[in-house]
Amino acid sequence: MRTLRLGVIGAGRMGITHYSIINSHPKVKICSIADPSVMVTSLMGKYLEGLETFKDYNKMLKKVDLDAVLVCTPPGLHHEIIKQCAALNLHVFVEKPFTTSKVEAEELVKLYKDNGLVNQVGYVNRFNDVFIKAKQWIEEGLIGDVIRFKSEMFSCTVIEPVEESGWRSTRENGGGVVFEMASHAIDLVNYLVGKPDKVIGTSLNSIFSKNVEDIVSSTFLYDKGTSGTIYVNWSDESYRKPTNKIEIFGSKGKLLADQHGMKIYLREAKPEMKLSKGWNTIYITDVFKPVPFYVRGNEFTRQLYEFTEAILNDKKSSTCSFSDGLETLDVIDSLFKDSNSNSF
Amino acid sequence: MDSIDKVVFGDNQFFGINHMSQEKAQLLAERFFDIKHIYEVYDHAFECGIKGVMLNSNDRAKEICEHFRSHKKEYEFINWYPSIPYPHKYANMIAEKGIFPTINEVLFKGNTASGVLGMLTKGSAAILGKDAIKLMKMLVDIEMKMFKGLNVKVVFLQNIVVDLILGFEVKEVFIEYCEHVRKKYGAIPGLITQNMPHLVSKLKEWGIEEVVVCGSFNKIGYLMSPDLTTYEDFAKSNDSSKYQLMAMSTLASGAIRPKDAFEFIGSQNIQSVVFGASSYKHIKETTEILSSTL
Numbered sequence: 001m002r003t004l005r006l007g008v009i010g011a012g013r014m015g016i017t018h019y020s021i022i023n024s025h026p027k028v029k030i031c032s033i034a035d036p037s038v039m040v041t042s043l044m045g046k047y048l049e050g051l052e053t054f055k056d057y058n059k060m061l062k063k064v065d066l067d068a069v070l071v072c073t074p075p076g077l078h079h080e081i082i083k084q085c086a087a088l089n090l091h092v093f094v095e096k097p098f099t100t101s102k103v104e105a106e107e108l109v110k111l112y113k114d115n116g117l118v119n120q121v122g123y124v125n126r127f128n129d130v131f132i133k134a135k136q137w138i139e140e141g142l143i144g145d146v147i148r149f150k151s152e153m154f155s156c157t158v159i160e161p162v163e164e165s166g167w168r169s170t171r172e173n174g175g176g177v178v179f180e181m182a183s184h185a186i187d188l189v190n191y192l193v194g195k196p197d198k199v200i201g202t203s204l205n206s207i208f209s210k211n212v213e214d215i216v217s218s219t220f221l222y223d224k225g226t227s228g229t230i231y232v233n234w235s236d237e238s239y240r241k242p243t244n245k246i247e248i249f250g251s252k253g254k255l256l257a258d259q260h261g262m263k264i265y266l267r268e269a270k271p272e273m274k275l276s277k278g279w280n281t282i283y284i285t286d287v288f289k290p291v292p293f294y295v296r297g298n299e300f301t302r303q304l305y306e307f308t309e310a311i312l313n314d315k316k317s318s319t320c321s322f323s324d325g326l327e328t329l330d331v332i333d334s335l336f337k338d339s340n341s342n343s344f
Numbered sequence: 345m346d347s348i349d350k351v352v353f354g355d356n357q358f359f360g361i362n363h364m365s366q367e368k369a370q371l372l373a374e375r376f377f378d379i380k381h382i383y384e385v386y387d388h389a390f391e392c393g394i395k396g397v398m399l400n401s402n403d404r405a406k407e408i409c410e411h412f413r414s415h416k417k418e419y420e421f422i423n424w425y426p427s428i429p430y431p432h433k434y435a436n437m438i439a440e441k442g443i444f445p446t447i448n449e450v451l452f453k454g455n456t457a458s459g460v461l462g463m464l465t466k467g468s469a470a471i472l473g474k475d476a477i478k479l480m481k482m483l484v485d486i487e488m489k490m491f492k493g494l495n496v497k498v499v500f501l502q503n504i505v506v507d508l509i510l511g512f513e514v515k516e517v518f519i520e521y522c523e524h525v526r527k528k529y530g531a532i533p534g535l536i537t538q539n540m541p542h543l544v545s546k547l548k549e550w551g552i553e554e555v556v557v558c559g560s561f562n563k564i565g566y567l568m569s570p571d572l573t574t575y576e577d578f579a580k581s582n583d584s585s586k587y588q589l590m591a592m593s594t595l596a597s598g599a600i601r602p603k604d605a606f607e608f609i610g611s612q613n614i615q616s617v618v619f620g621a622s623s624y625k626h627i628k629e630t631t632e633i634l635s636s637t638l
Contacts, residue, residue, distance in 0.1 A: 020511025024542075043476050047514045285566050285599035294538035294569040295507045301569075 075174025098325030144252030176212030349396030610637030
């Protein structure tokens, strides 16, 4: 089988993590990286043999012959970069939140629908062992029809006043808790329950950030009668590590899941699945599947291996495509509009 | 290479870390909010014959080190196994500020040695950027400050750093780290990893020997990449005079009963186990099983 020639744009935290993970794939060669920081490119150029480094991604795309690109820049740049990738027929993996506007996302979805190339957005929860199992069981009807849910995320990311610099300080560039963190909680709802038909009661709070929000809460409504809430707060210092929790109440039971485990309450026992009536606890150790190389969690490896293997085997990358990324942006778009109409 | 302690006492239980349950982690964090309770648990561990202590360089570790330093006579027997850096400190700062502003802040804030101050100008930051090795050594020294005066046996680099650099395959960082730990701290270099077989094969390729390699090792293959069989085959053929193996996550966060877990470890070619527990009963049980199986 051929070797996949890969380029990386953006060497921030995610660019560096993805580089390390996918460099372990025997059929991938990382040919080039682009980042405006001289510090980064000079470091990488010095220690990584055979890697071409660029300050300007335009130059990299023009000069290096690539099959695929990992886009890990500030979100405000994603649209422009991916448009260029499409023109060059490159497969694209892009970090969440895909783009910063629904209209731009729609354009990219169309481009990649037409060219048939592999496209993926980095909503990594979809590759987490526990959430994969939760989805499977919900689809199999284990907890019956979904009636109500709450999707929550907490972290101690911003716990003191932030200097107003860089892309994180403006929403246009993809800053704020909605784009940076709640997008995960919203995507998890889309993945497990489906995309809401209406968004109401949104509120945004700023605590330490001046121009962007630190807390978001909102209510999602569905035509079929389901409803639920999201609450995301990245200024909660009682959480040592970022935590993603979802609770789903259904007609036959209830499911509580986070990245590390799941609790299920069932109204009736399911002996064939070894689940009892009442509470059942499923630990990550019961459902995990090992990955070839571990850097930051099985899900990070799994998502990039799915992307590269889809390209190498001429398949579609199906777990989190651009269309899925667009659905999350559509919800975010409704959420901001709702919040605007709610303000005093 | 010096032999390491067969049983090393870990610290996750003190700092609100429980991979299985956030609720349990929180309860433990509350109990250990009063640091006296941490010292009590250490005393229980020493009573059970433990002499090795692994401690991550987090904020509370500073206070713990200070305690044992000021009671050094009573605790002369302890071999310390620091693990650096404290990843969450960096993770949060990186998320907020970016990687290089974080490094700048860590290096320069509160570390105003005159030699370091001179580098603060923009141009010299770029020069520092070109020399990752120098940067790495400075970061190691900052993290190691709190362990000064304690009997340090092994200095471990945390898996988040080891596995990231392993993915990049930058052998210079590993070579220089090991050299730095040996020379400056007179200790054995240690590497924590979730990719043990792959790491050791790379260390061999790069000619790095006499290292302690610590990684998850349990009978269900949890946090063992690529898989359990590869680990078992690797351990069987491993030369422990070059790479001493220390097993962590032996209970797979509680998924395996201690007796089964340690019988499995005892059947493998493993030199040492690091475990954490917070009750006297668990510590005693674990050390007893370990001394009969290892």
